[in-house]
Amino acid sequence: MNGTPHSVIVVGSGPTGLLLAGDLAAAGVPVTVVERRPPGISNLSRAFAVHARTLEQLDARGLGDEIDRLGRPLDRLRLFGGLTLDLTDLPSRFNHLLVLPQYEIEKALERRAVDAGVTFVHGTEVTGLVQGTDGVTLRVRRGDGARDELSAAYVVGADGMRSAVREAVGLPFPGRSVIRSVVLADVRLAERPEDLLTVNTVGDAFAFIAPFGDGYHRVIGWNRAHDVPDDAPLGLDEIKEITRLALGRDYGMHDARWMSRFHSDERQAPHYRVGRVLLAGDAAHVHTPAGGQGMNTGLQDAANLGWKLAAVATGRARESLLDTYETERHPVGRAVLRSSGGIVRMAMAKRPWTRAARAGFTGVLGRVRPARTRALGQVTGIGVRYPAPRGSHVLTGRRVPDVRLDGGTRLYEALRAGQFVLILPQGEAYKNDAVRVAHWASGRRTALLVRPDGYAAWAADALPEGGVGSSDFPREFAGYPLR
Structure with a gap:
């Protein structure tokens, strides 16, 4: 395949890649999505939380209300030490957390991308790339082992933590493993949990339970005292034990259809752009699942990059516009690493001084409204603000809420x-x-x-x-x- 002078290849068909590809195609840019997996939406996703800012971005694409109806709204978010954030205070149409499996987001975004004319190439793995002054050539290996080359004006790596695109341009991924031996399972429960999202930490144990909506629940657990490699055998008894330690009972879980063990890292690429190659989502930054910020941050990366790349690729804007993607989104990724890591560390605090720090922090958020508003803005994305030139109006760089316009529109x-x-x-x-x-x-x-x-x-x-x-x-x- 030979790309046109203004075509884009997006590597990875997760939520970030799908939203970006749909935005580009809707703007008239020829887009190809390259995905190493076969066709089909997997239900093995880890993300369950859709935050307010993400719902606003989906609303700007005509999908917000549809997706909001699919999930179950939660108006309070529990973090640690009894700390609960009231989401009804959010200045948004979507003043709640939406509990919805990631694959439902992917279904809607894939449908939008297909309708916009995106081409999908499945079963194809990136093995390298070469940049030129006018474009990028991807080296790929097909599912049958055949090798090929794909060319485009720009390439975006949205291919996850082990990004082949990031590796091909030589970008490091500094950071470290924060949580080892996290277990996941999709199970049926004999007893229904009292809360929509059930989460708690006791001593060394953490557990989280969320519904799929099809009779199964996703269980995520971690026992700090049981640190084993990712490939260690995993049985339902281990998951039950962790759940009992953290939640007091295992809710009679049975009939596991899937179980897995993984580790959670905190990492961020030093740059999101190398010439005509850009990174987004987990290819650019990964962090702990605390606060449910992972998928949401990636989708907001895509929303920031999409209109800029479309304008540059079609010749409507200078290439320097792409520099603002890294300028704006790299600090956001760094802030998410800090906040999600902080939530985990405070939740798992064991030493007296760390417990005292947690109690003090929780007390401040409970009593001081500006501090609580800032925490809400960080976790939900509502509070993200981009740099503004010196002397700019106070609104410049801020998120604009969904204000009412003349004629009854928004x-x-x-x-x-x-x-x-x-x-x-x-x-x-x-x-x-x-x-x-x-x-x-x-x-x-x-x-x-x-x-x-x-x-x-x-x-x-x-x-x-x-x-x-x-x-x-x-x-x-x-x-x-x-x-």
Whole structure:
């Protein structure tokens, strides 16, 4: 296959790769997804939590309400030491945690990608790549052993922790294993848990139980005192024992259809871009499952990268726009490593001073609203803010909520076109094909330019008499023309 001058190959068909591929194809970019697995959605996923910011991004693609109906909402998130975060305080339409297996997200995103015209190449493994001034050539091995080459203008590695793309461009993946010998199982339960998500830590033991919705439950457990290699034999009795230690009972689990043992790492690539090759999701960063931030962070990587790569690949923006992907998302990945690791360390605190620190931290979050808001924003993604140029309006770089627009529509409906949205006071006009113009439903006088990923690119508290055309409205955003 020979790629066109503005084609993209996405390696990996997990949630991150599927969302990115769908965004690119919807923007008119020819996209091929290369996946080493055979066709089909696996139900062996580890992710069960869909956070508010992810649901907002899915809403901007017309999928938010559909996916929200598939899962079960949870309005409180338990972390450690009795700490519970009330999600109803979130300033979002989706002010809850959605309990939904990852494969349901993948089904919806795959359908969207197929409808948008994405080409899928399954059973194909990346063995290397070569970059040139005009594109990238992937070396691959087919399922029958045949070797081939695929070419495109850009390649994105969304191929997980053991990313072949990351390895091919020579990027290290520094970090360490944090939790060893984590066990997973899909089981039936004789007794139904009281809570939708059941999670607790006692001494060296941790256990988590979540429903699939088909009569089976996913159990995740860890016993710090039982540290064995990933390939050590695993039986249902071991999973029952860990569950009893952490939760007080095993809920009569039986009929395991799948069991596995793995280890959890904290790692991050030093760069997310090497020339025409980019990384996203677990290929760029991995961390503990605490707080359910893994899949969500990857999907938000894709939302940030998609519109930028589409603009560059089709010649609408300068290539320097791609640098902002790493500038914005690398610090977010680093923050998720810190927060998820902190949750695990506090949950498993054993020494008196670490227990005292946990109690103090829990007390602060319980009493101090700004601290609680910050913690909620970190875990759910609502609080992510990107760097803004010096002297920018206070809104620049911030997530824009789903505000009401004139005519009965919402911002995230307007974002479905994949364009910048310029929200103006009623009566103001602006004509340009580069942006979509909307008006506040209220009498608000602020002018606000919203990026395709739902973050503010520019704002003004009031416009001069000449309107937006005579204001400091930018001619471009980091190489993306706006006039």
